Amino acid sequence: MENQNTEEDLSNFKEVDIICTEPQKNAITADSKPNSLINIISGPGTGKTTTLCNRVAYLISTGMKPNDILVFSLTNQSVKDFKKTLCKILDENLANEINVTTIHSFANKIVKTNSLYWEIIRDKKTIDSKILNSILQELSLNPVNSDTSKNQTLQTKLTTNEINKIKINNPGLYKKYLNYEELGLSSLLKHTNVVYDKLIYEATQFLIMNTEETIPSFITNYKEIIVDEFQDISAVLLDFILELSKNKQLTIAGDIDQSLYVFNGATPDSNIKKIIPHYEQQGYNLTEIVLDETFRFSKNIHKFSLNLLGTEYSLIEKTVDEEPINVVREQFENNIDEFEFVCNEISYLINNSNGIIKPKNFAVLSIRNDVLDDFKQYFENKNSEIKIKRIMGTQKWLETKISTLVTLMKILDDPHDDPSLFVAISLLDRVGHKLTMKIKQESEESGQSIFDYLMESKKFNKIIDPEIFVKINNLTNTIDRSDPGSIIVALTEISKIFNFTKQLKTKDSHIQFDSFLKNLYESFKLLKTTHPEETDLISYFLSNYQSDFLLNDSFLDESLNYSDGYVTAMTIHGSKGLEWDIVFVLSTVSFENNIVPISINARTNYVAGTRAKYLLYFNKYASDKTMFIDTTNSIDIKNNLFKTYYEKTMIDYIPKLKEIALPNDLKKLPIYSKPMGITKNDAHMKSLLFNISKRKNDNDLIKPTVIINGIKKLYRKV
Numbered sequence: 044m045e046n047q048n049t050e051e052d053l054s055n056f057k058e059v060d061i062i063c064t065e066p067q068k069n070a071i072t073a074d075s076k077p078n079s080l081i082n083i084i085s086g087p088g089t090g091k092t093t094t095l096c097n098r099v100a101y102l103i104s105t106g107m108k109p110n111d112i113l114v115f116s117l118t119n120q121s122v123k124d125f126k127k128t129l130c131k132i133l134d135e136n137l138a139n140e141i142n143v144t145t146i147h148s149f150a151n152k153i154v155k156t157n158s159l160y161w162e163i164i165r166d167k168k169t170i171d172s173k174i175l176n177s178i179l180q181e182l183s184l185n186p187v188n189s190d191t192s193k194n195q196t197l198q199t200k201l202t203t204n205e206i207n208k209i210k211i212n213n214p215g216l217y218k219k220y221l222n223y224e225e226l227g228l229s230s231l232l233k234h235t236n237v238v239y240d241k242l243i244y245e246a247t248q249f250l251i252m253n254t255e256e257t258i259p260s261f262i263t264n265y266k267e268i269i270v271d272e273f274q275d276i277s278a279v280l281l282d283f284i285l286e287l288s289k290n291k292q293l294t295i296a297g298d299i300d301q302s303l304y305v306f307n308g309a310t311p312d313s314n315i316k317k318i319i320p321h322y323e324q325q326g327y328n329l330t331e332i333v334l335d336e337t338f339r340f341s342k343n344i345h346k347f348s349l350n351l352l353g354t355e356y357s358l359i360e361k362t363v364d365e366e367p368i369n370v371v372r373e374q375f376e377n378n379i380d381e382f383e384f385v386c387n388e389i390s391y392l393i394n395n396s397n398g399i400i401k402p403k404n405f406a407v408l409s410i411r412n413d414v415l416d417d418f419k420q421y422f423e424n425k426n427s428e429i430k431i432k433r434i435m436g437t438q439k440w441l442e443t444k445i446s447t448l449v450t451l452m453k454i455l456d457d458p459h460d461d462p463s464l465f466v467a468i469s470l471l472d473r474v475g476h477k478l479t480m481k482i483k484q485e486s487e488e489s490g491q492s493i494f495d496y497l498m499e500s501k502k503f504n505k506i507i508d509p510e511i512f513v514k515i516n517n518l519t520n521t522i523d524r525s526d527p528g529s530i531i532v533a534l535t536e537i538s539k540i541f542n543f544t545k546q547l548k549t550k551d552s553h554i555q556f557d558s559f560l561k562n563l564y565e566s567f568k569l570l571k572t573t574h575p576e577e578t579d580l581i582s583y584f585l586s587n588y589q590s591d592f593l594l595n596d597s598f599l600d601e602s603l604n605y606s607d608g609y610v611t612a613m614t615i616h617g618s619k620g621l622e623w624d625i626v627f628v629l630s631t632v633s634f635e636n637n638i639v640p641i642s643i644n645a646r647t648n649y650v651a652g653t654r655a656k657y658l659l660y661f662n663k664y665a666s667d668k669t670m671f672i673d674t675t676n677s678i679d680i681k682n683n684l685f686k687t688y689y690e691k692t693m694i695d696y697i698p699k700l701k702e703i704a705l706p707n708d709l710k711k712l713p714i715y716s717k718p719m720g721i722t723k724n725d726a727h728m729k730s731l732l733f734n735i736s737k738r739k740n741d742n743d744l745i746k747p748t749v750i751i752n753g754i755k756k757l758y759r760k761v
């Protein structure tokens with residue numbers, strides 16, 4: 044076979060059978076062919092990620108090289124989870140050779156290597172008044188007079204929400220908007236999502252405009268592209284993926300019903316409507332596989348979740364066989380009562396389980412960060428012996444102005460890094476976009492870096508104090524790159540030089556700034572213990588902060604190593620793809636002292652409800668009543684006494700799935716139980732202990748339905 048080397052390398056590995064279900068097997072072993080699509084449709088806990096990882100292992104066992112496979116996921120967290128699962132299946136060194144990355148990080152490399160970077164941060168064209176008008180029309184705003192269109196800019200008009208509205212309702216128009224480089228530097232900082240889309244758009248354009256010969260091999264060398272979390276992809280991302288996977292095998296997996304990022308521009312419906320015909324019409328190979336068995340929960344949680352979604356169909360045929368426990372639906376008058384209840388339940392379960400139930404078995408989820416912060420405080424005051432941890436799903440700081448600190452760190456790393464200095468000097472008083480462009484152009488003409496040019500030509504001295512460059516030189520020469528303290532001091536100094544703290548206008552952003560520096564300091568200190576050989580922490584940080592664990596506070600926790608773990612408190616959005624034995628979903632309707640109501644849609648509820656393996660508490664505020672989980676009475680429904688949050692489900696998007704789906708009888712309510720903390724209902728405790736301890740003794744209760752062996756096997760180090 045062509046991959047001699049891989050086969051030789053693999054001789055060091057032991058063969059292990061893949062244990063999986065029949066549909067999983069079909070997805071794992073489907074042929075990898077150019078211009079071919081495998082669409083894995085999968086509900087919660089049906090092994091989407093596990094199956095994709097097994098597929099990677101299988102492909103390698105059939106002779107593919109690790110660098111023939113490119114795996115995309117959407118967020119740093121999901122990339123991390125994918126890598127973790129891959130390491131459990133493959134030998135760690137082999138697993139680390141597979142490129143698992145976010146789509147944005149990969150596109151960023153394409154754009155950077157092709158010096159399109161400048162194009163992105165520069166105003167090129169003025170927007171066409173026709174396009175501007177169609178965008179305004181889309182938003183039901185007044186049209187502009189074509190005479191004034193010359194200076195019309197969208198950046199002052201559109202909020203992030205408005206941009207997202209165009210993005211979702213009219214992807215074609217949005218792409219035109221991206222093409223018209225109406226995005227000045229200030230709007231780049233304002234609409235982070237647009238910057239990301241612009242990046243993807245430029246990378247796609249690069250692929251379209253170039254041929255196989257002119258595209259660097261690191262972009263084209265892959266044979267198979269795998270995309271996890273496909274449901275959360277936007278139209279702009281889909282274009283990029285389709286372009287990149289030309290002549291390659293594309294394998295996608297997702298669950299539209301768990302798509303949470305529609306507010307952020309994900310377009311699961313139009314993506315499915317586009318990708319399937321794209322392959323069908325060209326006569327390409329298309330394989331659709333439905334994973335029909337969940338390994339996460341038994342039938343009670345399944346029925347409850349389907350009712351949360353408001354769907355009459357289920358694609359999951361088989362649930363877990365454990366002792367079923369009823370879902371608890373308890374109501375509260377205020378959040379102190381709710382917090383008190385949750386705290387009592389957790390300590391009751393832990394303290395009466397003979398050590399079988401541990402803090403790590405619990406998660407407390409909410410749609411709201413502030414509620415979780417309050418809950419954590421309450422919990423710590425009450426249960427000082429049980430540890431609780433707030434996990435942040437996304438690296439929030441990357442979405443804020445604080446991310447400019449990375450730019451400043453790049454200058455500390457290398458003052459001749461032009462793009463960074465370009466951004467930094469625009470932070471200075473009296474320095475506008477025009478002047479920075481002039482400096483850039485002149486430095487280019489002189490053949491010098493911006494730093495050298497400004498130091499040597501004294502032309503801009505009146506506006507930019509030359510002392511700045513002397514100070515930066517001093518900083519970069521004296522900084523001890525292996526010393527966390529020295530780096531933080533230098534970062535604070537350079538922030539002062541560029542007036543950065545002055546730019547942080549609100550009290551919140553100052554608090555963020557301080558906590559970011561503190562977090563960074565702790566991460567660097569920890570890094571020194573985990574990677575003692577690393578002498579240049581700055582460059583380690585810069586090459587890893589996008590995709591790695593640094594700054595992710597769950598990383599800090601791993602080293603804390605509480606013997607029984609901690610109770611996790613996190614947002615529903617952050618919890619996607621994760622699972623716990625016992626999950627509390629806090630009520631979502633505002634209480635009196637929390638007056639901003641947050642609307643929650645069916646999919647968010649569905650993701651929250653399907654995080655629990657054995658026991659789910661789905662709390663509610665007293666007056667909050669939800670159709671199909673609290674009532675099926677048609678008169679109540681007619682009188683609008685019960686809310687609906689329902690929207691289209693997977694079956695609406697792919698109607699042919701109805702043929703294989705099972706009915707879910709919405710007219711029958713799932714059965715609820717009384718909370719055991721109040722009634723001390725030991726029947727629940729018994730089932731819970733039975734399930735948790737049985738799993739421990741029985742190697743996670745894995746019951747193989749199909750074993751792929753004999754011909755194809757995967758490998759793990761001996």
Ligand SMILES: Nc1ncnc2c1ncn2[C@@H]1O[C@H](COP(=O)(O)OP(=O)(O)OP(=O)(O)O)[C@@H](O)[C@H]1O
Binds near residue numbers: 067094338621
């Ligand atoms: N064939 C199998 N036999 C036993 N357990 C399995 C099998 N496939 C997957 N699992 C287990 O099921 C659980 C869920 O798997 P995984 O996280 O891959 O599902 P998922 O579909 O990606 O979940 P989600 O939809 O929530 O993101 C994991 O604990 C995994 O180990």
